[in-house]
Amino acid sequence: MFAGRGLETTFTFLKMASTKLARYKNIRTFFCLPREDVIFQHIFSHLDIIQLFLCRRVCKLFKELCDAYFNVCKCLNCVPAAGRITESAFDFMTRENTNLQDIVLKHCKGWLKDNSFIRVIRRSHRLKKIDLTGCSSLTNTSLFSLAHCCSFLKNLTLRECRWVSTEALIQLAMGCKQLEFIDLTGCWQVSDNCVCLLASTCTGLRVIVLNDCYSISNASAETIAKSCPGVIHIGIRGCWRVTDTAVYLIGEYCRKLRSLEVKDCRDVTEISLSRLRVRGVQIDVPQPSRMQRWINHLGDGINYEQKWNIPAINLNI
Numbered sequence: 137m138f139a140g141r142g143l144e145t146t147f148t149f150l151k152m153a154s155t156k157l158a159r160y161k162n163i164r165t166f167f168c169l170p171r172e173d174v175i176f177q178h179i180f181s182h183l184d185i186i187q188l189f190l191c192r193r194v195c196k197l198f199k200e201l202c203d204a205y206f207n208v209c210k211c212l213n214c215v216p217a218a219g220r221i222t223e224s225a226f227d228f229m230t231r232e233n234t235n236l237q238d239i240v241l242k243h244c245k246g247w248l249k250d251n252s253f254i255r256v257i258r259r260s261h262r263l264k265k266i267d268l269t270g271c272s273s274l275t276n277t278s279l280f281s282l283a284h285c286c287s288f289l290k291n292l293t294l295r296e297c298r299w300v301s302t303e304a305l306i307q308l309a310m311g312c313k314q315l316e317f318i319d320l321t322g323c324w325q326v327s328d329n330c331v332c333l334l335a336s337t338c339t340g341l342r343v344i345v346l347n348d349c350y351s352i353s354n355a356s357a358e359t360i361a362k363s364c365p366g367v368i369h370i371g372i373r374g375c376w377r378v379t380d381t382a383v384y385l386i387g388e389y390c391r392k393l394r395s396l397e398v399k400d401c402r403d404v405t406e407i408s409l410s411r412l413r414v415r416g417v418q419i420d421v422p423q424p425s426r427m428q429r430w431i432n433h434l435g436d437g438i439n440y441e442q443k444w445n446i447p448a449i450n451l452n453i
Contacts, residue, residue: 167197167201171201171204172208175201175205176204176205176208176209180201180202180205180209181209181211184213184216184217185213185214185216185217185221185229186216186217188202188205188206189202206228206229206230206232206233207232207233208233208235209233209235209236210235210236210237210238211236211237211238211239211240212229212230212233212236212238212239212240213238213240214226214239214240214241214242214244215240215242215243218241218242218243218244219243221244221247222247223247223248223249223252226247226248226252227252227255230255230256230259231255233259233260234259234260234261235260235262236256236259236260236262236263237260237262237263237264237265238263238264238265238266239256239260239263239265239266239267240265240266240267241253241266241267241268241269241271242267242268242269242270242271242293243269243270243271244271245270245271245272245273246273247273248271248273248274249273249274250274250275250277250278253274253278254277254278254281257278257281257282257285257286258281258285260285260286261285261286261287261288262288263286263288263289264288264289264290264291265289265290265291265292266282266286266289266291266292266293267293268292268293268294268297269293269294269295269296269297269319270295270296270297271297272296272297272298272299274297274299275299276299276300276301276303276304279300279304279305279307279308280304280307282308282311282312283304283307283308283310283311283312284307284311286311286312287311287312287313287314288314289312289314289315290314290315290316290317291315291316291317291318292308292312292315292317292318292319293317293318293319294318294319294320294323295319295320295321295322295345296321296322296323297322297323298322298323298324298325300320300323300325300326301325302325302326302327302329302330305320305326305330305331305333305334306329306330306333306334308334309330309333309334309337309338310333310337312338313337313338314338314340315334315338315340315341316340316341316342316343317341317342317343317344318334318338318341318343318344318345319343319345319371320344320345320346320349321345321346321347321348321349321371322347322348322349323349324348324349324350324351325351326346326349326351326352327351327352328351328352328353328355328356331346331349331352331356331359331360332355332356332359335356335359335360335363335364336359336363338364339363339364339365340364340366341360341364341366341367342364342366342367342368342369343367343368343369344360344364344367344369344370344371345369345370345371345397346370346371346372346375347371347372347373347374347375347397348373348374348375349374349375350374350375350376350377351377352372352375352377352378353375353377353378353382354377354378354379354381354382354385357370357372357378357382357383357385357386358382358385360386360390361382361385361386361388361389361390362385362389364390365389365390365391365392366392367390367392367393368392368393368394368395369393369394369395369396369397370386370390370393370395370396370397371396371397372396372397372398372401373397373398373399373400373401373420374399374400374401375401376400376401376402376403378398378401378403378404379401379403379404380403380404380405380407380408382404383396383398383404383408383409383412384408384411386412387408387411387412387415387417393412393415393417394416394417394418395417395418395419395421396409396412396417396418396419396420397419397420398419398420399420
């Protein structure tokens with residue numbers, strides 16, 4: 137079903153070798169390794185979903201191992217198989233898991249529906265990080281459930297989710313007060329009212345991205361500046377209602393600010409930005425590398441975009 141059969145061949149060899157070695161007494165095989173402390177933590181955690189499903193095809197023992205891993209893993213990254221995974225496969229991977237802390241569902245559109253997503257978050261009360269970038273098939277019902285079930289949430293990405301409403305964000309702000317990172321890029325319905333409530337309620341916010349939210353004005357920027365003193369990145373690119381007045385306030389109150397996105401803000405000039413440049417604040421820097429480092433610092437340091445190599449396995453342990 138998936139490409140990359142070299143991995144399947146590798147695990148087939150391990151299975152054959154383990155079977156032969158098991159005939160001899162006092163010989164440890166791959167299947168003798170501790171599951172959670174070695175196999176899950178140091179091997180399976182470095183494999184993506186496609187590789188894990190290839191591993192399941194090797195034999196019954198590997199199938200049991202992979203199924204057990206899906207039941208206890210803390211991180212689930214669906215990006216490598218976003219276009220090929222199905223709703224039933226997603227339900228299979230998450231139906232017994234109550235330990236999930238990080239879920240990456242970037243560009244999982246079409247198959248990801250409210251029912252499947254809500255079932256997961258209702259079982260995962262310790263969720264800290266969720267990426268729903270481009271998940272166009274969800275609705276605000278998912279955010280209402282998220283606000284009710286996941287009070288420990290710290291990192292939320294809703295980039296290009298056009299369906300996000302003001303009411304849903306208000307409920308999210310009231311239910312997830314520990315938020316440190318939120319990305320609302322391209323959420324056109326976001327207004328000053330919900331942003332002001334979000335900033336005044338979630339005062340621990342360190343990264344807030346409101347790029348291309350055209351209703352945002354100086355009111356939102358002022359509330360962020362005064363309510364979130366620890367903010368290190370603010371994105372207001374394309375918010376043409378924001379002016380120099382807001383930038384002055386951000387510079388005055390946000391003493392820890394490291395970067396600011398203001399491209400296409402037609403009323404923001406170098407007059408206000410020059411003061412930030414003197415302090416070393418980066419203006420409209422290329423986002424991915426710098427932002428990813430800060431995202432990792434806010435969580436557990438896992439870089440979901442990194443491509444792992446298959447680790448070497450020492451059967452002499």
